[in-house]
Amino acid sequence: MSYSTNMRFRLPALAIGLEILIIILFGIFVRYDTHNLTDPHNNSTSGYSQFLSLYPLFQDVHVMIFVGFGFLMTFLKRYGFSSVGINMLIAALGLQWGILMQGFWHLHDGKIEVDILKMINADFSTATVLISFGAVLGKTSPVQMLFMAIIEIAVFACNEHLAGYLQASDIGASMTIHTFGAYFGLAAAVVLYRPSLKNGHDNEGSVYHSDLFAMIGTLFLWMFWPSFNSAIADHGINQQMAIINTYFSLAASVLTAYAVSSLVEHKGKLDMVHIQNATLAGGVAVGTCADMNIGPFGAMIIGFTAGIISTIGFKYLTPFLSAKLHIQDTCGVHNLHGLPGILGGLAGIVAAAIGAKEGCSPVMQGAALAATLGISVVGGTLTGFILKLPFWGQPPDPNCYDDSIYWEVPLEEPEQEHQYQDEHGKIKSDA
Numbered sequence: 001m002s003y004s005t006n007m008r009f010r011l012p013a014l015a016i017g018l019e020i021l022i023i024i025l026f027g028i029f030v031r032y033d034t035h036n037l038t039d040p041h042n043n044s045t046s047g048y049s050q051f052l053s054l055y056p057l058f059q060d061v062h063v064m065i066f067v068g069f070g071f072l073m074t075f076l077k078r079y080g081f082s083s084v085g086i087n088m089l090i091a092a093l094g095l096q097w098g099i100l101m102q103g104f105w106h107l108h109d110g111k112i113e114v115d116i117l118k119m120i121n122a123d124f125s126t127a128t129v130l131i132s133f134g135a136v137l138g139k140t141s142p143v144q145m146l147f148m149a150i151i152e153i154a155v156f157a158c159n160e161h162l163a164g165y166l167q168a169s170d171i172g173a174s175m176t177i178h179t180f181g182a183y184f185g186l187a188a189a190v191v192l193y194r195p196s197l198k199n200g201h202d203n204e205g206s207v208y209h210s211d212l213f214a215m216i217g218t219l220f221l222w223m224f225w226p227s228f229n230s231a232i233a234d235h236g237i238n239q240q241m242a243i244i245n246t247y248f249s250l251a252a253s254v255l256t257a258y259a260v261s262s263l264v265e266h267k268g269k270l271d272m273v274h275i276q277n278a279t280l281a282g283g284v285a286v287g288t289c290a291d292m293n294i295g296p297f298g299a300m301i302i303g304f305t306a307g308i309i310s311t312i313g314f315k316y317l318t319p320f321l322s323a324k325l326h327i328q329d330t331c332g333v334h335n336l337h338g339l340p341g342i343l344g345g346l347a348g349i350v351a352a353a354i355g356a357k358e359g360c361s362p363v364m365q366g367a368a369l370a371a372t373l374g375i376s377v378v379g380g381t382l383t384g385f386i387l388k389l390p391f392w393g394q395p396p397d398p399n400c401y402d403d404s405i406y407w408e409v410p411l412e413e414p415e416q417e418h419q420y421q422d423e424h425g426k427i428k429s430d431a
Contacts, residue, residue, distance in 0.1 A: 071217030132185030134331030172287025174344025191384025253282025256307030
């Protein structure tokens with residue numbers, strides 16, 4: 001079925017309408033946190049000092065959202081503009097909408113008081129949508145993604161509040177961000193299934209330079225992930241443990257991702273898809289118990305396991321899910337965020353059971369994980385049916401994974417003739 005993909009009126013009307021709505025809501029509900037933003041000459045425990053001390057961590061998370069996630073999805077050979085560009089669009093909307101949706105659960109005198117922690121959490125809420133974006137990458141329009149952001153962040157805020165009500169510990173959000181975002185996106189992808197793409201698409205693959213750009217995203221995410229997992233942890237030993245545990249879990253997942261990739265690929269070669277993604281699985285999986293006293297060796301065990309299951313997922317599970325369950329997961333978010341997120345939730349249950357964090361109940365940890373899975377699947381399914389309506393400007397099947405349908409794309413340079421010397425010393429051309 002073919003629909004009009006002209007965004008001239010749909011995208012401007014929706015984007016401007018949403019921004020006006022958000023400005024009005026900010027005018028009514030949002031104010032500076034003047035209770036904590038005290039005199040800058042006050043002592044180091046003041047809210048002013050906390051804002052400045054956490055700002056570097058906020059910037060690290062911000063880089064992950066806009067650069068890391070954006071470039072990680074540029075592996076598609078003809079979809080780089082959309083990967084980075086729509087990522088920025090979603091993130092800019094999401095951080096504003098996240099302030100409102102999360103803030104409504106924590107009003108002070110009927111107002112949302114903005115501080116550095118709320119700004120960090122707004123970026124976290126945006127991360128859930130960017131994870132889901134990976135599951136439907138190349139098959140949706142900018143308008144569809146704006147609607148997904150509005151719905152998903154609202155549902156995410158409810159699920160996060162429920163996890164807080166259960167007193168579950170999830171400081172690095174293995175459950176509430178990664179598991180939630182992955183299965184929300186996968187559920188939407190099932191509803192948006194396109195039978196004509198079951199055997200792949202000409203534009204779905206990568207080329208040398210697109211994989212290189214994607215690796216830039218991987219490196220930014222890998223370097224800043226300790227900040228992601230520790231940004232909202234309690235100051236002191238808890239925040240230190242979150243940084244240290246993430247640091248070592250990431251390192252361990254790199255070794256196992258490389259090892260398993262070589263093991264399962266033809267002639268022991270490395271697959272760039274595995275390296276771009278499974279090397280990050282340790283950061284995802286250690287999130288729930290990042291601030292728990294599991295010891296560096298415990299964090300390394302989690303990262304070690306995450307690298308293995310993520311790589312195996314990319315190699316064997318993704319083709320199976322696509323063929324048997326109609327889950328067309330473009331970026332493999334199930335393997336980077338879904339499976340490691342569940343692993344992180346299970347690790348949190350075990351850590352709570354052995355007393356790795358005071359006041360942490362394994363029963364409540366399990367309840368939060370189960371609730372996250374249920375809410376994300378139901379929310380993603382309902383969102384998928386909304387996005388399937390025929391007036392969002394979604395691309396027709398032949399134009400999936402192609403920037404030119406929504407972007408002004410410069411003409412490609414003609415292929416240059418390449419000369420080389422054969423084994424007999426003669427100059428030949430491959431043009």
